[in-house]
Amino acid sequence: MSERRVTMADVAREAGVSPTTASFALSGRTDMRISDASRERVLEAARRLGYRPNVTARSLRTKSTQTIGLVSDRITTTPFAGDVIRGAMEAARERDHLLFITEADGDRAAESSLVHALLDRQVDAVIYATMFTRYVTPPKELFGRRVVLLNCLAPGFDAPSVVPDELEAGRDAARALLAAGHTRGIWAIGGHQAVPATPEGIIAGNERMRGLEEVLREGGARLDGVIECDWDTLDGYREVSALLAAGTRPRALVCLADRVSFGAYQALGEAGLSVPGDVSVISFDDQDIASVLRPALTTLKLPHHQLGRLAVELILRGGPLEPAVHRVPMPLRERASLGGPAGT
Amino acid sequence: MSERRVTMADVAREAGVSPTTASFALSGRTDMRISDASRERVLEAARRLGYRPNVTARSLRTKSTQTIGLVSDRITTTPFAGDVIRGAMEAARERDHLLFITEADGDRAAESSLVHALLDRQVDAVIYATMFTRYVTPPKELFGRRVVLLNCLAPGFDAPSVVPDELEAGRDAARALLAAGHTRGIWAIGGHQAVPATPEGIIAGNERMRGLEEVLREGGARLDGVIECDWDTLDGYREVSALLAAGTRPRALVCLADRVSFGAYQALGEAGLSVPGDVSVISFDDQDIASVLRPALTTLKLPHHQLGRLAVELILRGGPLEPAVHRVPMPLRERASLGGPAGT
DNA sequence: CCGCTCAGCTAAATCGGATTAGCAGGATGC
DNA sequence: GCATCCTGCTAATCCGATTTAGCTGAGCGG
Numbered sequence: 001m002s003e004r005r006v007t008m009a010d011v012a013r014e015a016g017v018s019p020t021t022a023s024f025a026l027s028g029r030t031d032m033r034i035s036d037a038s039r040e041r042v043l044e045a046a047r048r049l050g051y052r053p054n055v056t057a058r059s060l061r062t063k064s065t066q067t068i069g070l071v072s073d074r075i076t077t078t079p080f081a082g083d084v085i086r087g088a089m090e091a092a093r094e095r096d097h098l099l100f101i102t103e104a105d106g107d108r109a110a111e112s113s114l115v116h117a118l119l120d121r122q123v124d125a126v127i128y129a130t131m132f133t134r135y136v137t138p139p140k141e142l143f144g145r146r147v148v149l150l151n152c153l154a155p156g157f158d159a160p161s162v163v164p165d166e167l168e169a170g171r172d173a174a175r176a177l178l179a180a181g182h183t184r185g186i187w188a189i190g191g192h193q194a195v196p197a198t199p200e201g202i203i204a205g206n207e208r209m210r211g212l213e214e215v216l217r218e219g220g221a222r223l224d225g226v227i228e229c230d231w232d233t234l235d236g237y238r239e240v241s242a243l244l245a246a247g248t249r250p251r252a253l254v255c256l257a258d259r260v261s262f263g264a265y266q267a268l269g270e271a272g273l274s275v276p277g278d279v280s281v282i283s284f285d286d287q288d289i290a291s292v293l294r295p296a297l298t299t300l301k302l303p304h305h306q307l308g309r310l311a312v313e314l315i316l317r318g319g320p321l322e323p324a325v326h327r328v329p330m331p332l333r334e335r336a337s338l339g340g341p342a343g344t
Numbered sequence: 345m346s347e348r349r350v351t352m353a354d355v356a357r358e359a360g361v362s363p364t365t366a367s368f369a370l371s372g373r374t375d376m377r378i379s380d381a382s383r384e385r386v387l388e389a390a391r392r393l394g395y396r397p398n399v400t401a402r403s404l405r406t407k408s409t410q411t412i413g414l415v416s417d418r419i420t421t422t423p424f425a426g427d428v429i430r431g432a433m434e435a436a437r438e439r440d441h442l443l444f445i446t447e448a449d450g451d452r453a454a455e456s457s458l459v460h461a462l463l464d465r466q467v468d469a470v471i472y473a474t475m476f477t478r479y480v481t482p483p484k485e486l487f488g489r490r491v492v493l494l495n496c497l498a499p500g501f502d503a504p505s506v507v508p509d510e511l512e513a514g515r516d517a518a519r520a521l522l523a524a525g526h527t528r529g530i531w532a533i534g535g536h537q538a539v540p541a542t543p544e545g546i547i548a549g550n551e552r553m554r555g556l557e558e559v560l561r562e563g564g565a566r567l568d569g570v571i572e573c574d575w576d577t578l579d580g581y582r583e584v585s586a587l588l589a590a591g592t593r594p595r596a597l598v599c600l601a602d603r604v605s606f607g608a609y610q611a612l613g614e615a616g617l618s619v620p621g622d623v624s625v626i627s628f629d630d631q632d633i634a635s636v637l638r639p640a641l642t643t644l645k646l647p648h649h650q651l652g653r654l655a656v657e658l659i660l661r662g663g664p665l666e667p668a669v670h671r672v673p674m675p676l677r678e679r680a681s682l683g684g685p686a687g688t
Numbered sequence: 689c690c691g692c693t694c695a696g697c698t699a700a701a702t703c704g705g706a707t708t709a710g711c712a713g714g715a716t717g718c
Numbered sequence: 719g720c721a722t723c724c725t726g727c728t729a730a731t732c733c734g735a736t737t738t739a740g741c742t743g744a745g746c747g748g
Contacts, residue, residue, distance in 0.1 A: 364729080
C-alpha cells in the first residue's frame with residue numbers, strides 16, 4: 001500500500017556492496033565471511049534508509065512466514081474466549097509472529113475453506129480451537145500439517161492438545177469445600193453435561209464431577225445430590241428454586257458453571273437466604289460476571305489465557321509436534337461466596 | 345509446512361502448456377487469447393492435482409496479499425469486542441480476505457512495532473481500533489497508508505472513521521421513555537463521562553446525554569437530575585442507593601451503561617423497588633449481561649458487529665479511503681425493564 | 689617464482705507466481 | 719503473390735528476498 005518500500009537492493013546500493021553481501025550482513029550470518037567494515041556500512045545504510053525486510057518476499061525462499069493461523073468454531077464470540085486469543089497473541093508477539101484469526105462457526109465447509117485460506121498464505125502452523133472442551137475431527141486439509149489442538153482432543157490425529165485440567169479443578173473445588181468445613185448438605189448443580197456423541201469423560205462436566213466426588217469421598221464427605229441441568233442462568237435459577245421449594249436446605253452449592261451460580265444467587269436471594277451466611281457457593285469458569293456478583297463468586301478459573309499461550313509456545317518451540325495432551329491448571333479464585341457451613 | 349505444494353509449473357506441465365498459458369487460464373483473464381481447449385485442459389489439470397495458488401508468492405508481483413491487519417488498544421479483552429472482530433472477519437471472508445488481529449494494550453511502542461509487523465507482511469490495509477469511542481493519534485507508521493479508524497476519531501488524519509451513532513441513541517432512549525409515558529422523575533445515572541483530554545463531545549457519554557436531553561425537552565419532559573459517576577456496577581449500586589436513601593423516588597432511570605444498570609438493579613432490589621413496576625430502567629450498550637438480568641434490560645445496543653463489518657467493507661470497496669465519519673445506528677433492544685410511569 | 693590457501697566478495701539461481709514482449713503460422717486484403 | 723493482421727501461444731523479466739557456486743587478490747610455503 002502506497003510509497004515504495006526501501007528494498008535490500010536499495011540498502012546494498014547505498015552501502016556500495018552487492019545484494020548478497022547486504023543480505024548476509026543484515027541477517028547476521030557468520031558462515032559467510034563479511035568484513036566488519038562492510039557489515040557496519042550495510043547496517044548503517046539500512047538504518048539511514050529505514051529498511052525493513054519484506055517478510056512475505058523472504059518467506060518465498062525460506063518457507064517461513066512467521067505467521068500462525070487460528071481456526072475456531074466460534075471462539076471469538078464467547079465471553080472469555082478473547083483471553084485465548086490474547087494469550088496466543090502475546091506468546092506470538094514475543095517471538096515476532098503474527099496471528100490470523102478465523103472462525104468457522106461450526107460449519108465444516110467454512111472450516112475447510114478457512115484452512116485453505118490459511119495454507120494459501122503459507123502459515124507456519126495452525127491452531128485448531130473450540131469454545132468448549134470436546135472431541136473433534138479436524139478437517140482433512142490439516143492432516144500432515146503442523147497443528148495444535150486448543151481446548152479439544154482428536155484421538156488418532158497426530159497433534160498435541162492443550163486443555164484445562166478439569167479433573168484437578170474438581171478436586172480443588174472439593175478441597176476448598178473441605179477446608180471450609182463442609183461435609184454434608186453439599187449439592188452439585190449442573191451435573192455432568194455429558195455430550196452423548198463424545199466417548200468417555202474428558203468433557204468438563206464429567207471430569208469436574210469425578211474430581212469433586214473423589215476428593216469429597218476421601219475427605220469423608222459426600223454429595224447430597226446432583227442436579228443435572230443446562231449450564232445457564234435460567235436453569236440454575238429454576239433448579240435451585242425447585243430444590244428450596246421442596247424443603248431442602250443445602251449448605252453448599254457446587255455450581256458447574258458461573259452462569260448457573262448466577263441463577264442460584266437469584267433463587268437464594270428470593271428465598272431470603274444469604275451467601276455465604278446460609279449457603280456457600282463454589283463455581284467453575286470465572287467469567288466476567290463472577291467478580292461483579294455480590295458477594296463475589298469463588299470459582300475455578302478456566303485458564304483461557306494460558307491455553308492460548310501454551311498452544312503458541314508449543315509451535316514456536318520448534319521441532320516436531322508430538323501428540324501429547326497438555327493439561328493446564330485451573331487456578332482457584334477465592335472470593336466471598338464460600339464460607340463455613342451454616343450454623344457453625 | 346510439510347509436503348511440497350502443487351505449483352503452477354506442475355499444472356502447466358500436466359496440461360502440456362507453458363506456465364504463462366497456465367497463469368492466464370487460471371486467472372481467467374480474457375485480454376490474452378487462450379483457446380477454450382487449452383483453458384479447459386489447464387483447469388482440468390489444476391483440479392486433478394488439487395492446485396491452489398500461493399497467495400504469498402503472488403503478492404510479490406501483484407502487491408496484494410488479500411490480508412487486512414487490525415490493531416487495537418485492548419479490544420480483544422473487552423466482553424463485546426469479540427463482535428467487532430467477528431463482524432470484520434465475516435466481511436473479510438466474503439471477499440476471501442484474512443485478518444491479522446493484534447493488540448497493543450495502550451502501549452505506543454508496542455503499537456508501532458505491531459504496525460511494522462503488519463506492514464512487513466504487506467497487509468493491504470490496517471484497521472486501527474479502540475475499545476471505547478475516543479480521539480486518537482495513530483502511530484506515524486500509519487501515515488499515508490490505507491487505514492480505517494474503528495470506534496475512534498483522529499481529526500486531521502487522512503482516514504475514514506466508523507463509530508456508533510451515540511447522539512441518535514440518546515434521542516432514541518428519550519423517545520422510548522416518552523412513548524412509555526415518562527415525563528417526570530427521570531434520572532440519568534453515569535453522566536457525561538467526559539474525558540478531559542479529548543476535544544468537544546463525540547465521546548459516548550456526551551452524545552448520549554445530548555441526544556437524550558434534546559428529545560426529552562422537545563417532548564415536554566426533562567431530567568430531574570444527572571448523577572456523574574464511573575460506568576461500573578459498583579458506582580451504579582452506590583449512587584442509586586444514595587439517591588434512594590436521600591428520599592428521592594425516581595420513576596425512570598437512564599443508565600449510561602449496562603454495568604451501571606446492573607448496580608442500579610441491586611440497589612433497587614435492596615430497597616424493595618421493582619423494575620419496571622416501580623422504576624423503569626433504560627440503558628446503553630447491550631452487554632451479555634443485559635439479557636440475563638431479571639427483568640431483562642431494555643437497552644440501546646452498541647453495534648460492534650456492524651462496526652467491524654463496515655470497517656472492512658470500506659477497505660474492500662476499493663478506491664481511495666476518504667476521511668469521512670461513518671455513524672452506525674445503535675438499535676433499541678426492547679426487553680422488560682421499561683414500563684409506564686409508576687402509579688399510572 | 690609458482691602454486692595453494694583463504695578471506696572477502698559477487699554473479700546467478702531460486703522461490704511461485706504475474707506480466708510484457710514477441711514469435712509462428714494461418715487467414716485476409718489487394 | 720506479398721504484406722498485413724490476428725490468433726494462440728511461449729520466452730524472458732520481475733517482484734524482494736535467500737542461498738549456492740564461483741571469482742579475485744593477498745599471503746604464504748617451498
